[in-house]
Amino acid sequence: MTESKKVTLTTPEGFVASQLTDTIWSIDDGMVRCFLVVGSDAALLIDSGVTRGSALSHLVSSLTNKPVTLVFTHTDGDHTGGQEFFGTPLLHPAEYDYYVTIDHEMTKEHYISFVAYVGWDRVLLVKLYPEWKAEARFPRMQGRRILAYCNKHGLWEERS
Numbered sequence: 372m373t374e375s376k377k378v379t380l381t382t383p384e385g386f387v388a389s390q391l392t393d394t395i396w397s398i399d400d401g402m403v404r405c406f407l408v409v410g411s412d413a414a415l416l417i418d419s420g421v422t423r424g425s426a427l428s429h430l431v432s433s434l435t436n437k438p439v440t441l442v443f444t445h446t447d448g449d450h451t452g453g454q455e456f457f458g459t460p461l462l463h464p465a466e467y468d469y470y471v472t473i474d475h476e477m478t479k480e481h482y483i484s485f486v487a488y489v490g491w492d493r494v495l496l497v498k499l500y501p502e503w504k505a506e507a508r509f510p511r512m513q514g515r516r517i518l519a520y521c522n523k524h525g526l527w528e529e530r531s
């Protein structure tokens with residue numbers, strides 16, 4: 372078996388594709404990396420980076436002529452940009468929703484009144500009531516800030 376020379380490609384859009392093996396590429400978009408695994412009949416793109424899906428799609432097409440399936444490791448916005456260029460992505464069901472729990476009492480006197488999920492272009496709000504659990508479930512969106520409002524202490528950003 373002969374060792375093949377590994378190739379590195381840099382695109383005008385700032386992608387750096389580094390060949391790790393004969394069939395595996397690491398694609399760095401300047402912030403995060405995604406990976407392309409090329410099989411005999413098909414290829415798997417693992418994550419799609421921050422944005423610039425058109426440029427990523429063009430780069431992937433230059434690396435393989437096999438049909439490409441996109442799979443997400445998770446759904447943070449820096450891993451799912453430009454997904455529309457690759458068809459319906461595969462995703463573990465645990466990644467469908469974002470589940471928030473807040474360590475805070477929920478008595479009639481002192482409770483979390485609402486939890487808000489702030490995405491890049493929308494806000495989802497879940498109203499909570501005393502005696503409920505301080506928890507909420509949101510569909511995943513691009514961008515993520517979680518805000519909570521307590522009837523005594525006001526609004527704050529939840530960091531967990």
Ligand SMILES: [Fe+2]
Nearest residue numbers: 481521523524
């Ligand atoms: Fe509070």
